[in-house]
Amino acid sequence: MSFGGKIYQKTWLRRSSASRKSPIEANLSPGFSHSPRLVRYLAATAFWAAIVPLPAQQRPADITELSLPDLLNTPISTASRFSQSSMEAPASVTVVTREQIQRSGYRTLADILRGVQGFYITYDRQYSYVGVRGFSNPGDYNTRILLMVDGHRLNDTIFEQAMVGTEFTIDVDLIDHVEITRGPASSLYGTNAVFGVINVITRKARDLNGVEAASDAGSFNTYRGRLSYGREIAGIQTLLSGTFYGSQGPKRLYYPEYDDPSTNNGMASHADDDQFIDLLATLSRRGLRFQAAYNAREKGDPTGAFGDVFNDRRNREADAHGYLDLRYERSIGNSSSLLVRTYFDRYMYDGKFVRQGDNGRVLNKDFGRGESFGMELQSTTRLRDRYRFVSGFEYRNDFRQEVTNYDVSPFASYLKYDHPTFVAAPYIESEIPLRGSFLLAPSIRVDYNPRVGWMTSPRLAFRFSQGDRDHFKLVFGQSFRSPNAYELYYYPAYTSSTLRAERNLAWEGNWDREFSRGFFLSTALYANRMRNFIVTNEASTLGFENEGKMDTAGLETTFQKKWLNGATAILGYSNTFQQLGDDGEGKINSPKHLGKLNASIPLRTKKVFATIDAQYIGRRATLAQNTVSPYTTLNFTLLGRDIFGRLDLSASLYNALDKTFYDPGAEQHRQDALRQDGRSFRVKLIWHGGGR
Amino acid sequence: MFRFGLHFDLRRPLAVWRVWQRMSIWIGVLGWLSLTPLRAVTVDAPGYDEYQLKAAFLFHFAQLTTWPASAFPSGDESFVICTVNGDPFDGSLEKTIGSKKVQGHSIKVAHVQRAAEAHSCQMVFIPALQRGEMSAMVNDLGNLPILTVGDDESFTQYGGMIAFRRENDRLRFDVNLGAITKSNLNVSSMLLSLARAVSTR
The missing domain is CATH 3.40.50 (Rossmann fold)
Incomplete structure (x- = not known):
């Protein structure tokens, strides 16, 4: 397993008076919450149908024991390495490679996730929110996804937000690949790993082999520059990189909800600016690795959220996050290895907002400061080359969780607290091959934190193959999320002090088939049963309570084909056919249909690629019981490699059809739906000093 | 249908249809899986990547x-x-x-x-x-x-x-x-x- 990683979801919440959530009174009849039972039945049937024949497959443990004549007679298995590894994982995994990122012209991690099966992104011009398999509750700050960089948890300690837009810590160019694991993973990572884990793997120094420089320019006066260096210096693999980004954003944004002379007729002018810096250093030598990362991002808020004065450019939010991570890995004997890791994280949130007071406008400041350190110890043992046992212990101390909120003039302090906490968690994971191609992978983790006490998260995965072409997986697991510092303490008058952890019980069945070399079909059937999830207090619209309950179930299918000439195609469709919440909560911003298309073809030489990337998102309900229309966005990218010597050139057109589309707003917005950007472009140059 | 037990509201005929619709997907997939010849495992020479x-x-x-x-x-x-x-x-x-x-x-x-x-x-x-x-x-x-x-x-x-x-x-x-x-x-x-x-x- 990989280590670390918890999610940061930040919720900068401010006290606001203008929360205007409309009560949702969808009167759902009880029942229909039985899908887990059906899945259980399904799973049991498949289990017994499969386990009875127990095919005896003879395969020497060590392939080099085969003689050369034997090797000449050994067929190549049809599964490629790439998908093999994702088929072997005890969950449904998607890997997005650097190649796909470059060819598709993805600008942010959010862009990458838009193309991932079962995922969708909601953007409110402050942060990007990740929806997974029909769940993305407006007003949540990505707390049910765990985001990691090279195994280091990125969710901050106050809001526990997974930041995936321009607020993400790593420049997209430095991503080697992204591993997206769907389904519960609290049994490995603890809190926040409710619906999935996103692990971003960065590039290695030797991949750069010298200096690399990149620059791009795009619509809305958007510019980015990056300088990176990677090489072995005195035996140390060294990677250093820095990025600067600035965007003025659309000059004017029109929101009909503010169409009144007192609010500039609904026009937010020059208020959507965005800028960040990203810094990354990775030093590694043999089993030792040190990584330091820092990013700071500042964004203007044009939406007038939380009852702020609309069209005032002083409404801004800044997030900065930095960490140091030191790990040492070594093997002990032939069959064991040990990993020790220690880290320090610091997170800063600065919000400045203008409110209408009795005597004119008042500047309100909202600060969050989170600091933590932690350590992890993990040992992996292989027995007889077949059984694998991982056991570990993680301890993290969030020794600073400070939030301050005050008006500058006249001074009025609303909030000042610091509630440190800690997490201690032992975990075990194992892989037990049964007969033939059958494999059982149980894992369990027990978390203790003083806010919710002991939480146990089990997961059981069962995997088997039929021939070389069909691979099946059944996964059952329970995950949890503890209430975070923001939810517990930001609205002391409205939030009950007995806020409990939320739990999700998930079932999943996977079927992967390879029709021919490089041509796959992956199908997943899933069901989630969320209980006690934390929602905004119904009565007061401020504060939080454990009242949410939702059952979702769906089916997703992906076709993937790779041709030998380098062309690729991915076609995906998912249908969340059951979305049941006790009061309709869960159905907000939950599209039933999602469609994905990514096709890339090499032109003439293998140096130029034309790529089309398209997403369809079905109809979604909004908080005010309206709907936002389904939409399709089409993005085109032309990538040329080594065009002038070592220079790569890429040109992208996003939302090429200039489709007008909306994302549902959250409770802090007066807008029920927020209009998204139309057509935009980007031109990018990358110079590889070290060759390719 | 018995699986829906007491929660099932017989006074709403449309609900029956909806339940069937929901279940049909599960049943379809179940049938699909059970028809896959899981037992006919052909084991020829083992394959390697x-x-x-x-x-x-x-x-x-x-x-x-x-x-x-x-x-x-x-x-x-x-x-x-x-x-x-x-x-x-x-x-x-x-x-x-x-x-x-x-x-x-x-x-x-x-x-x-x-x-x-x-x-x-x-x-x-x-x-x-x-x-x-x-x-x-x-x-x-x-x-x-x-x-x-x-x-x-x-x-x-x-x-x-x-x-x-x-x-x-x-x-x-x-x-x-x-x-x-x-x-x-x-x-x-x-x-x-x-x-x-x-x-x-």
Whole structure:
């Protein structure tokens, strides 16, 4: 397993008076919450149908024991390495490679996730929110996804937000690949790993082999520059990189909800600016690795959220996050290895907002400061080359969780607290091959934190193959999320002090088939049963309570084909056919249909690629019981490699059809739906000093 | 239908239809799964991933080749297998043969960007590239005692020593004996007899 990683979801919440959530009174009849039972039945049937024949497959443990004549007679298995590894994982995994990122012209991690099966992104011009398999509750700050960089948890300690837009810590160019694991993973990572884990793997120094420089320019006066260096210096693999980004954003944004002379007729002018810096250093030598990362991002808020004065450019939010991570890995004997890791994280949130007071406008400041350190110890043992046992212990101390909120003039302090906490968690994971191609992978983790006490998260995965072409997986697991510092303490008058952890019980069945070399079909059937999830207090619209309950179930299918000439195609469709919440909560911003298309073809030489990337998102309900229309966005990218010597050139057109589309707003917005950007472009140059 | 038990509201006929609609997907998938001939498991020869197999081939190539003493300068050097321009094995080279020994030397795997950085290797694996790039890489290695193995089936025509070739789902290899002897290497007759084609040019 990989280590670390918890999610940061930040919720900068401010006290606001203008929360205007409309009560949702969808009167759902009880029942229909039985899908887990059906899945259980399904799973049991498949289990017994499969386990009875127990095919005896003879395969020497060590392939080099085969003689050369034997090797000449050994067929190549049809599964490629790439998908093999994702088929072997005890969950449904998607890997997005650097190649796909470059060819598709993805600008942010959010862009990458838009193309991932079962995922969708909601953007409110402050942060990007990740929806997974029909769940993305407006007003949540990505707390049910765990985001990691090279195994280091990125969710901050106050809001526990997974930041995936321009607020993400790593420049997209430095991503080697992204591993997206769907389904519960609290049994490995603890809190926040409710619906999935996103692990971003960065590039290695030797991949750069010298200096690399990149620059791009795009619509809305958007510019980015990056300088990176990677090489072995005195035996140390060294990677250093820095990025600067600035965007003025659309000059004017029109929101009909503010169409009144007192609010500039609904026009937010020059208020959507965005800028960040990203810094990354990775030093590694043999089993030792040190990584330091820092990013700071500042964004203007044009939406007038939380009852702020609309069209005032002083409404801004800044997030900065930095960490140091030191790990040492070594093997002990032939069959064991040990990993020790220690880290320090610091997170800063600065919000400045203008409110209408009795005597004119008042500047309100909202600060969050989170600091933590932690350590992890993990040992992996292989027995007889077949059984694998991982056991570990993680301890993290969030020794600073400070939030301050005050008006500058006249001074009025609303909030000042610091509630440190800690997490201690032992975990075990194992892989037990049964007969033939059958494999059982149980894992369990027990978390203790003083806010919710002991939480146990089990997961059981069962995997088997039929021939070389069909691979099946059944996964059952329970995950949890503890209430975070923001939810517990930001609205002391409205939030009950007995806020409990939320739990999700998930079932999943996977079927992967390879029709021919490089041509796959992956199908997943899933069901989630969320209980006690934390929602905004119904009565007061401020504060939080454990009242949410939702059952979702769906089916997703992906076709993937790779041709030998380098062309690729991915076609995906998912249908969340059951979305049941006790009061309709869960159905907000939950599209039933999602469609994905990514096709890339090499032109003439293998140096130029034309790529089309398209997403369809079905109809979604909004908080005010309206709907936002389904939409399709089409993005085109032309990538040329080594065009002038070592220079790569890429040109992208996003939302090429200039489709007008909306994302549902959250409770802090007066807008029920927020209009998204139309057509935009980007031109990018990358110079590889070290060759390719 | 009994599964819906007491929660099921019989007063709403439409609900029956909706329940059926929901269930039909589950039933359909269940039927689909149960129709898949799970029991008819055909077990012919076990299959391996292409590059796992190629890694095992490299191991045998190393066993069946003799290097001049000059190829191991300080006597106790390890046997270095290099891949140029990325790692098409994606780590399986290390996994499959990384802990093995070749003629008393423990194997070390290195991934280098350019052929010019591979001069200290005993064996170099060159991925399928543009023809010009392949011959440039071979030229970069000159006549050093390095066994060059290529992923492209025409590799031997561009001066490479051993070229992998795929025939249906089996791997074959061609040998360019001329290039091998020019570099002061010696390959066993067994290797030559198993090759699909041996050229001397």
